Amino acid sequence: MSVDEGWPAPPAEGAVTGRVTVPGSKSISNRALILAAIADGPSNLTGLLNARDTTLMRSALVALGVGITESGATVTVTPGSLKGPASVDCGLAGTVMRFVPPVAALADGVVAFDGDEYARERPMDVILGALRALGVQIDDGGTGRMPYSVSGTGSVRGGKVTLDASGSSQFVSALLLAGARYDEGVDIRHDGKPVPSQPHLDMSVAMLRERGVHVDDAEPNRWVVAPGTVRALDTAIEPDLSNAAPFLAAAVVTGGSVTVTGWPAATTQPGGQLPEIFTRLGAEVSRDADGLTVRGTGNVHGCDLDLSEVGELSPVIAAVAAFADGPSYLRGIAHLRNHETDRLAGLEAEFNALGGDVTQLEDGLAIRPKPLHGGLFHTYGDHRMAHAAAVLGLLVDGLRIENIGTTAKTLPEFPDMWSGLVR
Numbered sequence: 001m002s003v004d005e006g007w008p009a010p011p012a013e014g015a016v017t018g019r020v021t022v023p024g025s026k027s028i029s030n031r032a033l034i035l036a037a038i039a040d041g042p043s044n045l046t047g048l049l050n051a052r053d054t055t056l057m058r059s060a061l062v063a064l065g066v067g068i069t070e071s072g073a074t075v076t077v078t079p080g081s082l083k084g085p086a087s088v089d090c091g092l093a094g095t096v097m098r099f100v101p102p103v104a105a106l107a108d109g110v111v112a113f114d115g116d117e118y119a120r121e122r123p124m125d126v127i128l129g130a131l132r133a134l135g136v137q138i139d140d141g142g143t144g145r146m147p148y149s150v151s152g153t154g155s156v157r158g159g160k161v162t163l164d165a166s167g168s169s170q171f172v173s174a175l176l177l178a179g180a181r182y183d184e185g186v187d188i189r190h191d192g193k194p195v196p197s198q199p200h201l202d203m204s205v206a207m208l209r210e211r212g213v214h215v216d217d218a219e220p221n222r223w224v225v226a227p228g229t230v231r232a233l234d235t236a237i238e239p240d241l242s243n244a245a246p247f248l249a250a251a252v253v254t255g256g257s258v259t260v261t262g263w264p265a266a267t268t269q270p271g272g273q274l275p276e277i278f279t280r281l282g283a284e285v286s287r288d289a290d291g292l293t294v295r296g297t298g299n300v301h302g303c304d305l306d307l308s309e310v311g312e313l314s315p316v317i318a319a320v321a322a323f324a325d326g327p328s329y330l331r332g333i334a335h336l337r338n339h340e341t342d343r344l345a346g347l348e349a350e351f352n353a354l355g356g357d358v359t360q361l362e363d364g365l366a367i368r369p370k371p372l373h374g375g376l377f378h379t380y381g382d383h384r385m386a387h388a389a390a391v392l393g394l395l396v397d398g399l400r401i402e403n404i405g406t407t408a409k410t411l412p413e414f415p416d417m418w419s420g421l422v423r
């Protein structure tokens, strides 16, 4: 058996300076694919992310009977009549394991879902329970987890459903995205602690409205999707701003300057909050026609940050905070325990193994900066743990990243792009 000795994280030789172009947003790409698959005609998608999560989404939709072809930079999605039997591999993709079952419910036949070993740990009970309440037959052996199968009859009644989406916004987005195709549409109420990741909910609603679907989200914790057609739409996908985060962070911690090209003027991505977050951490942010530029000032400030809306940015922010002039508190992110790994436990364990002082809070992390030493940083199959490790490795000699290949979940080019920027 070969032992993974880890990818030597390139140390910064000085201030990291450069320009980076990141590929398409995972969250927009997978929503665009789902919505195109249930639309009233073919859609042409450009700038679609090509990574493990989008490949899994494409395969899932093709297995259900959707046509997907590629010509140059354009991916054309042609809706077909949705049919089982089919098997869907979800890998570790939350957007596949949560967003595809509500679409599979519209298929005629049985659709079986499975995924990576750790995917079986990610909660599914809320979305499976909601689908049952909307009239869908699901078999999960009573576990509320993967593997499960959805037995569709070609249509879904839909209607009212109450759920607790405090564990993941994806439970709500999943129903929103397919709901217009249900006979009665869908009327979702959330009952529980706050739903995280508001930008991702806004993204779902905005993308539905762009395709002519009527969504009423005026009442807090309630979303009503009218039954109707999802219009086909040719779409250009924005760059993935969450994947831009580690590159910008490199400027923050080394006192350098990094520009991410094509930064959208307006966005529903959580990364839209990065300018404000990096400013609070001590950096200077500017934008021009070329993109967004973050300049490190030589000082990183310890901060108390509520990251509940932007949880997926937390690992990289934690890495920046490890070099701050005082402690930082990252709050509102208890749901990170449900991500690709238990990110709070993972960040605590791995930072502390390098000599750090990180403790889990009930809903987040306390990070007290300390001198760190090298070692093997475990990623737990989590792309964003690898991003965090790479940021640490800029200033910590001898840091090696176990399974750097895990970055292929959303950015297969990460190791090359990172080495290209840092060296």
Ligand SMILES: O=C(O)C1=C[C@@H](OP(=O)(O)O)[C@@H](O)[C@H](O)C1
Residues within 6 Å of the ligand: 026, 027, 028, 094, 095, 167, 168, 169, 170, 173, 196, 197, 200, 311, 312, 335
């Ligand atoms: O809808 C989406 O595309 C996502 C929603 C968020 O999930 P949670 O609300 O579970 O954090 C986010 O963290 C994930 O990376 C992508």
Ligand SMILES: C=C(OP(=O)(O)O)C(=O)O
Residues within 6 Å of the ligand: 092, 093, 094, 095, 312, 339, 340, 384, 410
């Ligand atoms: C939480 C994440 O992914 P997923 O879509 O698998 O939930 C993430 O990318 O940070």
